[in-house]
Amino acid sequence: xxxxxxxxxxxxxxxxxxxxxxxxxxxxxxxxxxxxxxxxxxxxxxxxxxxxxxxxxxxxxxxxxxxxxxxxxxxxxxxxxxxxxxxxxxxxxxxxxxxxxxxxxxxxxxxxxxxxxxxxxxxxxxxxxxxxxxxxxxxxxxxxxxxxxxxxxxxxxxxxxxxxxxxxxxxxxxxxxxxxxxxxxxxxxxxxxxxxxxxxxxxxxxxxxxxxxxxxxxxxxxxxxxxxxxxxxxxxxxxxxxxxxxxxxxxxxxxxxxxxxxxxxxxxxxxxxxxxxxxxxxxxxxxxxxxxxxxxxxxxxxxxxxxxxxxxxxxxxxxxxxxxxxxxxxxxxxxxxxxxxxxxxxxxxxxxxxxxxxxxxxxxxxxxxxxxxxxxxxxxxxxxxxxxxxxxxxxxxxxxxxxxxxxxxxxxxxxxxxxxxxxxxxxxxxxxxxxxxxxxxxxxxxxxxxxxxxxxxxxxxxxxxxxxxxxxxxxxxxxxxxxxxxxxxxxxxxxxxxxxxxxxxxxxxxxxxxxxxxxxxxxxxxxxxxxxxxxxxxxxxxxxxxxxxxxxxxxxxxxxxxxxxxxxxxxxxxxxxxxxxxxxxxxxxxxxxxxxxxxxxxxxxxxxxxxxxxxxxxxxxxxxxxxxxxxxxxxxxxxxxxxxxxxxxxxxxxxxxxxxxxxxxxxxxxxxxxxxxxxxxxxxxxxxxxxxxxxxxxxxxxxxxxxxxxxxxxxxxxxxxxxxxxxxxxxxxxxxxxxxxxx
Ligand code: NOJ
Numbered sequence: 001x002x003x004x005x006x007x008x009x010x011x012x013x014x015x016x017x018x019x020x021x022x023x024x025x026x027x028x029x030x031x032x033x034x035x036x037x038x039x040x041x042x043x044x045x046x047x048x049x050x051x052x053x054x055x056x057x058x059x060x061x062x063x064x065x066x067x068x069x070x071x072x073x074x075x076x077x078x079x080x081x082x083x084x085x086x087x088x089x090x091x092x093x094x095x096x097x098x099x100x101x102x103x104x105x106x107x108x109x110x111x112x113x114x115x116x117x118x119x120x121x122x123x124x125x126x127x128x129x130x131x132x133x134x135x136x137x138x139x140x141x142x143x144x145x146x147x148x149x150x151x152x153x154x155x156x157x158x159x160x161x162x163x164x165x166x167x168x169x170x171x172x173x174x175x176x177x178x179x180x181x182x183x184x185x186x187x188x189x190x191x192x193x194x195x196x197x198x199x200x201x202x203x204x205x206x207x208x209x210x211x212x213x214x215x216x217x218x219x220x221x222x223x224x225x226x227x228x229x230x231x232x233x234x235x236x237x238x239x240x241x242x243x244x245x246x247x248x249x250x251x252x253x254x255x256x257x258x259x260x261x262x263x264x265x266x267x268x269x270x271x272x273x274x275x276x277x278x279x280x281x282x283x284x285x286x287x288x289x290x291x292x293x294x295x296x297x298x299x300x301x302x303x304x305x306x307x308x309x310x311x312x313x314x315x316x317x318x319x320x321x322x323x324x325x326x327x328x329x330x331x332x333x334x335x336x337x338x339x340x341x342x343x344x345x346x347x348x349x350x351x352x353x354x355x356x357x358x359x360x361x362x363x364x365x366x367x368x369x370x371x372x373x374x375x376x377x378x379x380x381x382x383x384x385x386x387x388x389x390x391x392x393x394x395x396x397x398x399x400x401x402x403x404x405x406x407x408x409x410x411x412x413x414x415x416x417x418x419x420x421x422x423x424x425x426x427x428x429x430x431x432x433x434x435x436x437x438x439x440x441x442x443x444x445x446x447x448x449x450x451x452x453x454x455x456x457x458x459x460x461x462x463x464x465x466x467x468x469x470x471x472x473x474x475x476x477x478x479x480x481x482x483x484x485x486x487x488x489x490x491x492x493x494x495x496x497x498x499x500x501x502x503x504x505x506x507x508x509x510x511x512x513x514x515x516x517x518x519x520x521x522x523x524x525x526x527x528x529x530x531x532x533x534x535x536x537x538x539x540x541x542x543x544x545x546x547x548x549x550x551x552x553x554x555x556x557x558x559x560x561x562x563x564x565x566x567x568x569x570x571x572x573x574x575x576x577x578x579x580x581x582x583x584x585x586x587x588x589x590x591x592x593x594x595x596x597x598x599x600x601x602x603x604x605x606x607x608x609x610x611x612x613x614x615x616x617x618x619x620x621x622x623x624x625x626x627x628x629x630x631x632x633x634x635x636x637x638x639x640x641x642x643x644x645x646x647x648x649x650x651x652x653x654x655x656x657x658x659x660x661x662x663x664x665x666x667x668x669x670x671x672x673x674x675x676x677x678x679x680x681x682x683x684x685x686x687x688x689x690x691x692x693x694x695x696x697x698x699x700x701x702x703x704x705x706x707x708x709x710x711x712x713x714x715x716x717x718x719x720x721x722x723x724x725x726x727x728x729x730x731x732x733x734x735x736x737x738x739x740x741x742x743x
Contacts, residue, residue, distance in 0.1 A: 021326055021329045021330060025329070028054075030308060031053075031308070032055075033321055033325045034307045034308065034321075035053075035055035035056055035304070036057035036296075036328045036329065037325065037328065038056060038057055038296070038297055038301065039056075039059065039296055039298050039299065040058075041059075041060055041299055042059055042061040042062035042063075042067075047059060048070075048071070048074055051071055051074045051078075051085070052074050052079050057296060057328055058086035058132070058296060059071060059086075059088070060088040061088075061089060062087060062129075063089060063128055063129070063407070065127075065129045065343055068087055068128070068129030069129060069343060071085060072085055072341040072342055083332065084338060085337075085341065086328075086331065086332065086335075086337075087130050087132060088130070088132040088133070088298075089134075089407070090135070090407065091121050091125045091130065091134075091135060091408075092135050092406075093105065093121070093403070093405065093530065094117065094120070094121050094530060094531070096351040096352055096356075097351065097531055098360065098530040099117040099121070099530045100117075100364050100367040100403075100528065100529050100533075101403040101508060101527050101528045102136065102137065102152060102153055103150050103151070103508070104363075104364070104403075104526075104527030104528065104530075105163070106152075106153040106159065106160075106553075107366075107549040107551060108363060108549060109552070109678055109680055110680050112680075113363045115169050115170040116363070117167075117170065118167045118168075118170025118184075120355075120356050121133070121170070122170065122173065122181055122182045124351055124356070124408075126180055127180075127343065128408075129343040130182060131182050131335050131337065131341075132228075132335075133183070133184060134185045134187060135167065136153065136167040136168065136185075137187050137188065138152070138160050138164040138186055138187070138218035138222060139152055139187075139188055139190075139192045139193035139233075140156075140160060140193050140214055140215050141553065142553075142562075143563050144198070144509040145199075145477055145478055145479060145562065146198035146477055146509075147404075147471075147472045147474060147476035147477040148193070148472075148474055149193075149509045150403060150473055150509060150528070151474075152193060153218075155552065155553045155554060155566070156567065156612065156675050157218055158217075158674070158675040158676060158677075159552055159678070160218040161217055161218040161221035161222070162221075162678075164186070164218050165222060165225040167184065168186075168222055168226070168227045169225070171184040176334045176335050177334065177339070179340075179343075182335075183228035183229055185227070185228070186218075186223070186227045186229070186230050187231035187233070187266075188233035188234065188242075189231065189232055189248065189249070190215050190233060190242065190248060191211060191215045192233040192234065194206050194215070197479075198562070199477055200474060200476075200477050201475070203236050204235045204237055205238055206237065208707060209668055209703055209705075209707065211237075212709075213668075213702050213703050223257050223259045223261075227261065228261050228334065229262045230253065230259070230261065230263045230264070231264050231266055231298075232245075232292075232294060234266045234267075234269050234272070236276055236278075241278050242269075243269040243270055243272070243273055243288075243292065243294060244273050244279070244285070244289055246291055246292040250292060250293045254293060261327065261331070262327040262330075263293055265294045265296070265298045268298070269298070270286060270289045270294065270297050270300060270303070273285040273289065282305065282306055283309065285306075286302045286305075286306035286307055287306070287316065290303070290307065290320070293324075295325075295328055296324075296328060352531070357532055360530055360531050361535050361539075362536075364526070364532050364533050364537070365536040365539060365540060365545050366549055366654075367536075367549050368524055368527075368529070368547055368549050369524070369547065369550060369551055369615040370522070370523070370524055370525075370540075370547035370549075370615060371523040371555075371615075372521070372522055374522060375521065376618075377460075377500055378502060378541060378543070379542055379618055380541055380542050381543070383428065385429055385459040385460055386430060386459060387431075387432065387458040388430070388432070388458055388459065388462060389433075389434070389451075389461045389462070389499070390417065390421060390432070390434075390464065391436045391451045391455060391462070391463050392487075392490075393439050393440050393465070394417075394465060395417050395418045395462075396416045396418035396419065396435075397416060398414030399411035399469065400469050400506070400528075401416065401417075401469075401534070402530060403472070403473075403508055403527070403528025403530070404470075404472050404474070404508055404528070406469075414530075414531045414532075414534070415532060415533070415534040415535055416534045417533065417534045417538065418431075418534070420534030420535040421534075424538045424539075424542060425542075434447065434450045436448065436450075436451035437490060439468060439485065440468045440471070440485055440487060441471070441485040444486075445486055445489065445490075445493075448493050451493070451494065452493050452496070455494045455499045455501075456497040456498075459499070461494050461497070461499045461500070461501050461502070462501075463491060463494060463502070463503045463520070464504045465483055465490070465491070465503065466483065466504075466505040466507040466511070467508055471507075472509050472528075473508065476508075479559075481509060481510060481511055481559060481562075483511060483516070491503070491519050495519040495520070502524070502541065503523045504523075504524045504526055504537055505525050505526060506527065506529065507525075507527065507528070510555040510556065512555075512557065512559060512609070517609075524540060524547065543618060546617055546619060546651045546652070546654070547616065548617060548680070550615035551612055551614050551723075552612070553565075554566055554610070554611060555609045556609060557604050557607075557609040558604045560604065561608070566611055566612035566613070566724040567673055567674050567724075568672060569669050569671060569672070570669070570672050573597060573598045574599060575596070575598040575599055575606035580596055581596045581602065582602070582605075583602040586602070611723050611725040612724040613658050613675070613721075613723035614723040614725070615656070617649070617653050617655065618649065618650075618653065619648075619650060619653045620647075620648050621645055621646065621648070621653075621655050621683070621722060622645070622646045623645055623720060623726070624643065624646070624728070625642075626641065626643045626720050626729065626730045627730070628641050628642075628718065628730045628731075629642075631733065632735055633732060633735070634734075634735055634736070634737050635711060635713065635735070635736050635737050636696075636737060637697060638695065638696050639694070639695050639696075639697075640693070640694050641659065641692075641718050642690055642691060642692045642720075643690070643691055643720040644688055644690050645681070645689050645690075646687075646688040647683040647685050647687055648686075649685060651685055652683070652684040652685050653683065654682045654683075655680070655681055655683060656678055657678065657681060657720060657722070658675060658678045658726070659675070659677035659678065659695075659718065659719070659720055660718070660719045661673070661674055661695075661716055662717040663702070663712065663714065664714060664716060665714050665715065666704075666712055666714075667704045667712060668703070668705055670702065675724070676695060676699060676700075677695070679691055679693075697711045697734055698711060700716070711734065712734075714733065717729055717730070718730050
């Protein structure tokens with residue numbers, strides 16, 4: 001996995017840091033220490049006095065550079081000890097230049113793309129005075145109803161870890177103290193994505209073994225990669241809200257993982273311990289959060305008000321408090337804030353410069369996933385069509401294509417699909433536009449006649465549908481994940497005209513598409529693609545670029561299949577085509593007792609509509625000759641698995657080659673497939689390439705019944721393919737070393 005640590009301080013610097021921090025600590029009053037542990041929202045006027053009095057460690061959501069400089073000046077020059085501020089902001093998928101939503105970036109399966117997006121976001125944010133982002137969100141997300149799936153990197157621990165590390169590397173740069181780097185935050189520790197029924201903030205119940213094998217690995221990977229901070233989840237984990245969960249925040253994070261960075265609460269999550277029914281009042285909430293290991297409180301003043309008496313009454317140990325403050329000061333030191341906390345007003349960076357925009361276009365291009373391409377309707381050719389009907393509420397909306405979590409972008413700087421298509425085809429194709437619906441949620445069909453008329457008179461109808469930005473993101477969950485409003489009816493109406501349909505979907509989550517799939521000829525899933533979504537989609541539609549995105553999350557056929565993920569357990573009665581009985585095949589009133597008797601639904605097929613890792617190309621890749629260098633390997637050894645990938649189509653193209661394994665027998669049952677490697681490669685038409693994956697037996701370890709991370713000997717399957725449904729398989733066996741056999 002491409003994990004690179006943030007440049008560690010050399011020992012001299014470390015020594016300086018330790019000296020500076022301990023000397024500061026020795027001078028700090030209790031109020032100043034608690035001040036460092038408190039982050040407040042951006043009321044600059046109120047904050048000024050508190051900052052001067054040493055009562056603020058961090059400010060969230062202030063993005064006016066002059067105001068930030070002013071606050072930093074008060075902190076460093078007018079407060080007694082001159083400690084600079086952490087300036088936090090949700091820089092999630094861009095600052096001014098907006099990249100695809102994180103779930104879209106994950107569909108690129110490219111650490112390079114994800115790192116570049118974060119690097120540029122950091123440059124723009126840091127240029128504005130922001131020095132800390134609350135990203136990446138690395139919650140494993142198996143429920144597309146959950147609005148925050150948009151902010152996630154998908155359903156798989158391996159992919160999420162690799163891309164999460166790349167994002168941290170992008171934000172934090174080579175050195176955190178560079179003026180283009182900002183601190184990253186691994187959130188939301190942990191299990192938040194398992195919120196019941198996809199309702200945000202809801203209860204999570206995750207058995208420890210599943211927690212350790214599925215939800216925690218990305219956090220461990222980011223801790224090892226040097227992420228500066230962690231954020232505790234809002235949610236209740238197995239009955240103990242994470243904000244007060246010392247098993248998770250101390251036993252696992254600090255003792256087991258030896259993580260030394262700082263932990264921040266989520267927004268007002270300390271007083272919410274009362275609402276959870278976990279604490280009786282704010283004082284006990286402050287006590288529980290502090291005991292669990294929350295170093296800094298976000299947005300509320302529970303620490304500021306209650307920690308003084310908790311220390312006085314000896315309920316909170318002053319040494320523990322010092323340790324927490326030390327972690328906060330360490331971060332400020334690492335960010336170079338003691339040297340300079342001002343953002344030079346002369347260092348005006350031209351935001352949205354061509355380099356940033358090109359990167360945004362490239363990211364959007366690689367994120368789009370081609371789900372269907374009947375009779376190769378795509379790519380379109382501007383010399384072969386004379387008229388195009390562009391239809392849909394998302395075709396020309398610079399705001400909606402940006403997606404969730406965009407505070408600092410200007411929608412009028414987005415290039416929409418309509419504008420990009422017009423620009424691309426020029427005078428050679430007549431482009432007619434109709435919204436069809438006023439919004440993606442609209443149920444008013446008044447615009448249908450105009451839309452269908454345009455479609456009827458065009459060679460091709462390009463429908464640009466999906467979800468508005470507001471339908472995904474924090475607290476924006478849905479109980480249905482179909483195309484909202486009457487968009488399905490719009491597709492049906494256009495289908496009636498007989499004009500071929502190319503459907504482009506912008507959305508913050510997987511959408512159930514089974515009902516309309518047969519009505520359209522092609523589907524390009526573009527997520528919320530960001531500022532440069534229009535040009536990226538246009539170049540894909542017209543074949544200037546070849547689609548190469550792959551799903552980072554399973555697309556179910558129906559809502560009732562959720563949760564549906566590829567790395568499921570086999571069960572004792574797995575479904576198969578041989579045993580599957582469809583509801584329409586059940587005989588009326590027959591004394592039919594056996595309906596397959598397997599783990600499936602009667603009213604939908606057991607397979608997903610599109611599996612994890614799926615994505616078509618304009619070319620065709622053939623996978624063959626899977627080969628393993630040794631059938632039997634000894635514990636502690638490496639293994640090489642190779643395959644040949646041939647581009648047998650007519651387009652030069654990139655392909656994401658995926659390696660899956662299955663541990664056939666485990667002391668704890670193992671998933672039917674697990675991603676263990678991926679490579680994005682470029683193969684010109686007509687050429688072949690051998691792809692080599694190397695795996696160490698340690699990479700096949702899992703938490704066993706004793707909650708120990710161990711690789712178990714035995715038989716394994718391995719597949720190399722273009723998605724998780726691949727059939728190209730080999731097998732190998734791991735045997736114990738001689739000395740292990742003797743013990
Ligand atoms: C609440 C969200 O859960 C968290 O992810 C975000 O960073 C904070 N609010 C700050 O906006």
